[in-house]
Amino acid sequence: MVLHTVNKSPFSHCLLEQCLQVIGDKHALLLLEDGVYAALTSSPAAARLLQCHSERALAVYALAPDLRARGLLERGLLACVEAVSYADFVRLAGEYDSVQSWF
Amino acid sequence: MYIRLNQRRIAVDRDGYLKNLDDWDRDVAAGLAQRENLSLSAEHWEIIELLRDFYRQFEISPAMRVLVKQVGIKLGAEKGRSIYLMKLFPPSPARIASKIAGLPRPANCL
């Protein structure tokens, strides 16, 4: 089981797309830094994320401090995204066997 | 910093490796060897040539384990042993021989 992190905006990078290409069943995704823009309903990755979530039960997390810093916390975020704290991030990193960072 | 070898001023790094690989020739090698208290024999030279060939091909200096293996392949099993290289280039053959060969320090040499 692998936790993938993505830290670039899907509006200008295809990193998230790359990650979703290879992400496996029971893997999870955590968006951080500019990666959290993928959590917007307007994100180019929105449909893909919703699909992975509903069809493959992909867990999608976004780091709340990064959402808040960018003024996204009160915006329309994808229903499949769960905002998490730094402490949650640390806990998640421990729960998965390894972490692959896409940056 | 610079060292003086045969009336030439040659740039080296803190550990005595040449900064410009083009500065190397056989006289410079002999001078660098002298700084390690070595005088170069035919046995030294074949290792130096092997290292330079390796660098020309891969653009890195080999780690000790890889050097030993390469010497074994190219110069025979008799010479492809740590102890043989240790006697030629004490106390750390991969580092010392690379230095005399005018090459960078072996990356990741432990």
Added chain:
Amino acid sequence: MSAKAKKILVVSSHAPYGKSTARESLDAVLAASAYEQDLQLLFVGDGVFQLLKQQDTSATGAKNLAATLPVLPLYDINDIYVHQQSLDQRQLTAADLVLEVKCLDSRQVAALMDRQEIILSF
């Protein structure tokens, strides 16, 4: 290989010269090889460009990564993987690469990651 050798995957996903990331992944692999771990290397995304033949950095001053990558088998690193779809997207084939690699589809990449104790992302 000792019984406690760790399974480590180095994932290299950046093109060779824009940043030092690609070089660092190679250095990490060469360094880790000294510790006799179970070391595997995966090129994905723009990382596959590191393997492209006919790189010539003489005019840029950068160290030629494609010259050094073929040293990996001499360091006993033979498990070298490339993400097939990343090659396809860039219209490359295994014949365009400086090293003999094993091509994996996306599913196999996920499985490869699942087998690791440690993933080092570059």
